[in-house]
Amino acid sequence: GESVGLHLPTLSVQEGDNSIINCAYSNSASDYFIWYKQESGKGPQFIIDIRSNMDKRQGQRVTVLLNKTVKHLSLQIAATQPGDSAVYFCAEGYTGGFKTIFGAGTRLFVKA
Amino acid sequence: DGGITQSPKYLFRKEGQNVTLSCEQNLNHDAMYWYRQDPGQGLRLIYYSQIVNDFQKGDIAEGYSVSREKKESFPLTVTSAQKNPTAFYLCASSRLAGVTDTQYFGPGTRLTVL
Numbered sequence: 219g220e221s222v223g224l225h226l227p228t229l230s231v232q233e234g235d236n237s238i239i240n241c242a243y244s245n246s247a248s249d250y251f252i253w254y255k256q257e258s259g260k261g262p263q264f265i266i267d268i269r270s271n272m273d274k275r276q277g278q279r280v281t282v283l284l285n286k287t288v289k290h291l292s293l294q295i296a297a298t299q300p301g302d303s304a305v306y307f308c309a310e311g312y313t314g315g316f317k318t319i320f321g322a323g324t325r326l327f328v329k330a
Numbered sequence: 331d332g333g334i335t336q337s338p339k340y341l342f343r344k345e346g347q348n349v350t351l352s353c354e355q356n357l358n359h360d361a362m363y364w365y366r367q368d369p370g371q372g373l374r375l376i377y378y379s380q381i382v383n384d385f386q387k388g389d390i391a392e393g394y395s396v397s398r399e400k401k402e403s404f405p406l407t408v409t410s411a412q413k414n415p416t417a418f419y420l421c422a423s424s425r426l427a428g429v430t431d432t433q434y435f436g437p438g439t440r441l442t443v444l
Contacts, residue, residue, distance in 0.1 A: 226370055250430050261334075261420050261435030262373070307372060311429030316380070317388070318429050320365075320372030 226305060230327040237295040239324045241308030246289065248310035252318070253282060253293045256305045265293070265306075269313075295326075303328045333357065334436035336421050341441045343408070343415070351406045351439045353421035359434075361427035362404035366390060367418040367438075376419075379404055380427035408441060416443045 231237045243251065249270035254262035268275045268282045268291075275282050281294040291308050305323040334355045343349045355362065360381050365373040375388030379398040393412025398404050404423075408415045419439045424431040 252432075259437070261422070261438050263435070264432050267430075267432075309372075313428075313430055315429045316378060316386075316427055317375055318433065320374075322370060322372045 226323050226325045228325045228327060230329060231298050233298060233300060233328055233330050235298055237293075237298045237302070237326060237328075239293045239295075239306050239326065241291040241293075241321050241324075243289050243291055243308065243310045243319075243321070245310060245312070245319065247312050248319075249312050250310070251282070251284060251291050252309045252311075253280075253291075254307045254309060254320075255302075256307065256323070258304075262307060298326075298328050300328045300330055302326060334421060334423055334434055336419075336436035336439050338439060339437065341439055343441065343443050345443055346410045348407055348409050349441065351408065351419055351421075351441070353404045353406065353436060355402055355404075355423040355434075355436075357423055357425075357434065358401070359423035359425050360401070361424045361431065362398065363422040363424075363433065364388075364394070364396065364404070364406045365420045365422065367420055373420060376406065378427065415441055417441060 252267045253265040256262040266277045279296045283292045305325050307323045308321045309318045311318045337352045363378045364376040374390050377396045379385040382401050395407045421436040422433040424433045
């Protein structure tokens with residue numbers, strides 16, 4: 219596969235358990251946040267987003283939590299499956315801007 | 331089958347040569363982007379284009395050039411001036427050029443300088 223993520227933080231979970239991936243964002247002015255999933259050899263894929271006027275948003279098996287006080291974002295994956303194994307990136311930006319700032323990512327391993 | 335295609339998947343270049351990476355989208359998106367991805371780092375923006383015949387430098391544009399002559403195409407040239415070109419290059423597009431418009435990524439091109 220690609221060499222993306224060779225030195226990334228790694229989270230290893232058992233299949234069926236819940237996963238929590240954390241991210242600290244850098245810019246207090248950011249008001250829009252996104253989580254992406256990148257499988258080996260592929261481009262990132264949008265998972266879920268959240269605006270700063272919300273603390274929590276749920277999707278299919280995923281939940282994003284936003285804590286603006288400490289500039290922290292988390293992605294929760296329920297009942298983690300082998301297909302969830304990938305690198306997960308958080309990203310931030312502000313409404314009206316053109317540039318999205320990406321974090322370094324976390325590699326998730328799901329053990330069968 | 332709609333989406334973004336990048337070619338080639340793997341590319342090898344000798345030092346001192348320019349090389350052009352292809353990016354095509356059939357999503358009818360106005361905005362297109364080029365990112366560079368290195369191990370252990372997030373994506374870094376090289377160039378972006380909000381509309382045909384217009385493009386802007388990103389954070390690491392030095393040693394790269396782009397063109398946007400057609401809505402569906404946004405090729406990236408890695409010139410010999412780029413000091414460390416070996417990386418994974420990702421192209422993306424979005425309906426409009428704004429952070430809140432979801433970006434759709436291509437599969438990437440891995441460039442290796444020999």
